[in-house]
Amino acid sequence: MRLFLCEKPSQAKDIARVLGAQQRANGCLMGPDLIVTWCIGHLLEAAAPEDYDERYKRWSIAELPIIPERWKVRVKAATASQFRIVQQLIAQATEVVIATDADREGEMIGREILDLCNFRGPVQRLWLSALNDASIRKSLSALRPGAQTLPLYFAALGRARADWLVGMNLSRLFTLLGREAGFNRVLSVGRVQTPTLQLVVQRDREIANFVPVPHWAIDVTLIAGSTPFLTHWVPDGSATDPAGRCLKQEVARASLERLRSATTASVTSVHTERVREPPPLPFDLGTLQIICSHRLGLSVQQTLDVAQSLYETHKATTYPRSDCAYLPESMLAEVPRVLAALVAADPTLAPIIAQLDPGQRSRAWNDAKVTAHHGIIPTLEPPSLAAFSDRDRAVYELIRAHYLAQFLPHYEFDRTLAQFACVGETLRARGTRDVVLGWRLVLPKRSPKSHEDDDDPLTQSLPALAANDRCKVGDVNFRALKTQAPKPYTQGELVSAMKGIARLVADPRLKQKLKDTTGIGTEATRASIIEALIRRGYLLQQGRVIRASQTAFTLMDAIPAAIADPGTTAIWEQSLDLIAARELTLEEFVHRQSRWVRELIEQYARTRLSIHVPSGPACPECGSPTRPRQGRHGQFWSCARYPQCGGSVAMNSTGNGTRPLAHRTPRRRSVRARSRN
Numbered sequence: 128m129r130l131f132l133c134e135k136p137s138q139a140k141d142i143a144r145v146l147g148a149q150q151r152a153n154g155c156l157m158g159p160d161l162i163v164t165w166c167i168g169h170l171l172e173a174a175a176p177e178d179y180d181e182r183y184k185r186w187s188i189a190e191l192p193i194i195p196e197r198w199k200v201r202v203k204a205a206t207a208s209q210f211r212i213v214q215q216l217i218a219q220a221t222e223v224v225i226a227t228d229a230d231r232e233g234e235m236i237g238r239e240i241l242d243l244c245n246f247r248g249p250v251q252r253l254w255l256s257a258l259n260d261a262s263i264r265k266s267l268s269a270l271r272p273g274a275q276t277l278p279l280y281f282a283a284l285g286r287a288r289a290d291w292l293v294g295m296n297l298s299r300l301f302t303l304l305g306r307e308a309g310f311n312r313v314l315s316v317g318r319v320q321t322p323t324l325q326l327v328v329q330r331d332r333e334i335a336n337f338v339p340v341p342h343w344a345i346d347v348t349l350i351a352g353s354t355p356f357l358t359h360w361v362p363d364g365s366a367t368d369p370a371g372r373c374l375k376q377e378v379a380r381a382s383l384e385r386l387r388s389a390t391t392a393s394v395t396s397v398h399t400e401r402v403r404e405p406p407p408l409p410f411d412l413g414t415l416q417i418i419c420s421h422r423l424g425l426s427v428q429q430t431l432d433v434a435q436s437l438y439e440t441h442k443a444t445t446y447p448r449s450d451c452a453y454l455p456e457s458m459l460a461e462v463p464r465v466l467a468a469l470v471a472a473d474p475t476l477a478p479i480i481a482q483l484d485p486g487q488r489s490r491a492w493n494d495a496k497v498t499a500h501h502g503i504i505p506t507l508e509p510p511s512l513a514a515f516s517d518r519d520r521a522v523y524e525l526i527r528a529h530y531l532a533q534f535l536p537h538y539e540f541d542r543t544l545a546q547f548a549c550v551g552e553t554l555r556a557r558g559t560r561d562v563v564l565g566w567r568l569v570l571p572k573r574s575p576k577s578h579e580d581d582d583d584p585l586t587q588s589l590p591a592l593a594a595n596d597r598c599k600v601g602d603v604n605f606r607a608l609k610t611q612a613p614k615p616y617t618q619g620e621l622v623s624a625m626k627g628i629a630r631l632v633a634d635p636r637l638k639q640k641l642k643d644t645t646g647i648g649t650e651a652t653r654a655s656i657i658e659a660l661i662r663r664g665y666l667l668q669q670g671r672v673i674r675a676s677q678t679a680f681t682l683m684d685a686i687p688a689a690i691a692d693p694g695t696t697a698i699w700e701q702s703l704d705l706i707a708a709r710e711l712t713l714e715e716f717v718h719r720q721s722r723w724v725r726e727l728i729e730q731y732a733r734t735r736l737s738i739h740v741p742s743g744p745a746c747p748e749c750g751s752p753t754r755p756r757q758g759r760h761g762q763f764w765s766c767a768r769y770p771q772c773g774g775s776v777a778m779n780s781t782g783n784g785t786r787p788l789a790h791r792t793p794r795r796r797s798v799r800a801r802s803r804n
Contacts, residue, residue: 130220131163131253132213132237134227137439138258139165142226145263154212162216166227170210171239173291174199188303191728192296194721198288200239210240217244224270226253229499230448231707232651234276235283252276257445258438259506282707289699289720293318293690296724300731301685308738311754311765314682315663318696319648320656321682324665325691326624327616328675328683337612342372343379344608347554348601349392349547354590355601358547358554360386372610379605385550386603392549394596399543406532406566408452408491409502412650413626415447415525420619423521424671427618427654433522434503441519443510444526448651449500453493462534464507469527472509479569483534491533504530532566539563543589549600558589615672622653628693638697647696664762685736687727748774 131146133139139156143149148158155164176183176193178201183193202210217223223246225237234252241250250273255266297316305314345360360382362373373379410418412434419430434447462485470476491502505527515523539562547554561567572586616624626646632638648656657673660666665679689695702719705711743753743764749772753764756775764776 128220129161129222129224130216131161131224131226132217132240133163133165134168134233134236135439136165136167138226138228139163141258141260141442142253142263145260145267154209155216162220163226164213164216165209166213166236166240167206167209169236169239170203170206170213171200171243172203173287174201176295186299186303188300188728188732191300191732192292192721192725193299194292194725200243213240214244217241217246220246220248222249222251224251224253225273225276226255228448229254229256229446230651231279231283231286231649234279235287238277238280239284249273255446256500257442257506259442259508261507262445278707278709281713282703285703285706285713285716286699288717290318292717292720292724296728297686297690300728301682301736304731304734304736305681305685305738308736309754310681310736310738312678312756313663314685315665316682316686316690318690318699319652320660321686321691322628322647322693322696323621323625323656324660324675324679325683326621326628327666327673328679330613330616331675331680334612334615339609339612340368340372340374341376342368342374342608342610343376344373344606345379345383345386346602346604346606347386347392347549348603349554349556349598350601351590351592351596351598356556356558356587356589358392358545358556361546361553361555372608376607382552383603383605386552386600389550389600391597392547392554392600394545394592394594394598395548395553396546396594397543397592398545399541401539401562402542403537403539404565405537406489406491406535407529407570409454409504409529409533410526411449411452411502412447413450413622413653414452415503415522416654417619417623418525419522420617420622420671422525423518425518425522426657427622428658429518430522431654433518436519437510437523437526441510441514441523442506442508443515443523445502445504445506446500447503448649449498449503450650451496451498451500452491452502453496454491454501454504455497456492456494458501459488459492461507465505465530466534468507468509469505469531472512479531482568483531485534487534489533528569531569535568536563536565538565538567543592545589545592547598556587556589558587560588615669615674617671618657618673621657621673625653629697632692632694632697634694647693681738685738687731689727743778744776746772746774747776748772 131139131142131148133142143156143158143163146158146161146163148156148161148163150157152162155162157163174195178199179193179195183190217240223237223241225234225241227233227237252271252273252275253266254269254271254276256262294315294317298314301314301316302312305312347358347360348355349358350356360379362371362378362382366373366375366378368374408414412431415434416425416427416430419425419433420427425433431447434444437444438447466480466483466485470480503526510523512520512523541560541562543556543558543560545556545558547556625648628646629638657666660679661668661673664676665682666673667676683691699720702711702716706713706716745751746753746766746768748766749768751772751774752767753774753776754767756763756765756769762778764778766772766774
């Protein structure tokens with residue numbers, strides 16, 4: 128019997144339909160000499176320290192490091208019944224086809240179950256990029272030998288075990304050191320979560336420490352013929368900072384008086400260049416999350432959920448957790464069918480489709496840049512748009528527009544820089560003029576927003592100008608400005624920073640590695656990492672922006688710099704790539720990480736943390752100071768004399784006390800460590 132092992136029930140249903148396995152059974156679908164079953168994601172999880180030895184139930188620095196000699200997994204309690212079904216089916220199978228998601232984690236989901244069930248029969252791999260029927264049939268006709276993708280499993284195991292070693296050991300170590308310093312909360316440490324948190328902590332500190340610098344600007348409206356346009360005063364270099372801002376008010380005031388007395392300005396130079404912009408690439412997940420955060424106000428998890436729904440439920444788009452924006456050249460042959468499906472789903476597209484050139488080959492079609500997955504694009508079959516939610520429709524239209532843009536000409540515009548002389552002062556104007564709309568037909572420019580400290584005016588179209596032309600002087604406006612502090616991160620901007628974290632690494636080899644692996648985290652994990660940091664109270668969501676909590680500052684001040692350094696992640700990813708390429712063994716990689724964790728514990732186990740212990744309002748029961756604690760429903764202020772006194776005060780989102788909580792009977796509170804990515 129041939130067994131297809133899928134990742135999710137919806138995925139199994141789609142594959143079973145194509146295979147003709149329509150007979151429903153408990154936890155599976157049956158067909159002629161084949162069965163399709165599913166895992167509901169990971170059915171297994173890494174064993175906790177106490178699963179290795181009872182003594183690890185009690186947290187103690189003396190028991191660190193915890194380094195398993197033989198790694199264990201355990202069945203997740205929530206999905207234990209489905210595991211038992213899968214286990215029975217594997218025992219009956221003569222061949223298994225792993226049909227989980229086509230990535231490193233998907234490989235692990237299937238392989239870890241086969242290992243635990245001691246399956247020794249032949250294994251093949253179904254590698255899917257979309258769940259529409261045509262794509263499934265195509266992949267079924269080209270099953271890969273299991274040995275070809277087995278190294279991905281070893282790389283995933285390496286990632287999981289190294290994360291466990293860091294999360295379990297260092298979270299325990301710094302939590303215990305924090306307790307000794309009076310900080311009674313878990314200090315959770317992780318390979319990706321900690322450098323991610325560091326990004327937000329650094330940005331918030333830049334904002335807090337920012338000292339605004341006053342500067343002055345002058346805007347002058349000139350009129351050529353009957354056409355007004357905006358120019359900016361260019362101050363003398365002796366009065367400016369490196370960005371060209373005038374820092375001397377007396378200089379700006381003197382220039383203002385001269386300009387207000389002027390009646391005309393003379394054109395000293397005009398330079399126009401033709402700019403050709405290629406269409407933007409199709410989306411990878413990270414870029415989609417960034418754009419949806421900026422344009423639609425979606426969190427990164429919301430964007431992932433919608434993209435997953437478009438892929439799994441609606442069959443409207445291809446695999447969403449892709450780190451690649453390029454498309455394989457073989458898919459050029461499918462373009463007419465995709466375009467026909469788009470029109471069938473939405474007839475209002477017909478006039479736009481008629482203007483496309485299906486034979487045009489944009490830079491997106493590049494086999495050399497395609498990884499395990501390709502860019503997110505529409506599928507070959509028309510979706511039912513009526514079944515979409517408003518959010519589904521908005522994200523789908525972005526994905527669709529980026530695909531359609533590949534078959535339109537480059538966007539071309541003229542960019543002009545003009546300079547003027549006016550009573551001994553220099554003025555400058557910038558302008559653009561559309562020449563060929565091209566792909567802007569489907570991705571129009573968004574309306575620009577003015578910022579009071581912008582050096583450039585809003586996009587404008589300049590009149591025809593030539594050297595020595597004279598223009599009338601209109602309004603002259605004086606602006607007293609201040610430099611602006613950096614803005615807090617939005618979730619989309621944090622994803623962008625995680626992808627571009629290479630800029631913070633000095634070592635050129637590690638910098639390049641982070642560029643090659645698109646930063647820290649993966650397209651599949653960044654959303655869950657940010658959500659976990661919010662859930663644990665390290666990050667606070669405030670409207671569209673996120674800020675670091677006081678606990679986050681405490682953690683980053685306490686831990687070694689190497690843990691928060693993105694260069695550490697770059698070294699790991701480099702090693703994981705070597706495992707996937709069969710150039711490094713899993714055992715050697717885990718041995719290196721074990722040695723590193725042991726060295727860190729030896730270095731820090733006897734240190735005393737200089738840690739900020741925030742104090743809240745006085746205890747409503749006894750008047751003693753209060754300390755922050757984490758409860759089932761979030762953070763609260765707890766009496767520093769706990770458990771002798773059970774007084775507590777609710778905490779609002781800014782960390783301030785608001786009102787006493789109901790009196791709590793003092794009892795012992797235990798804290799469990801969890802391995803975090």
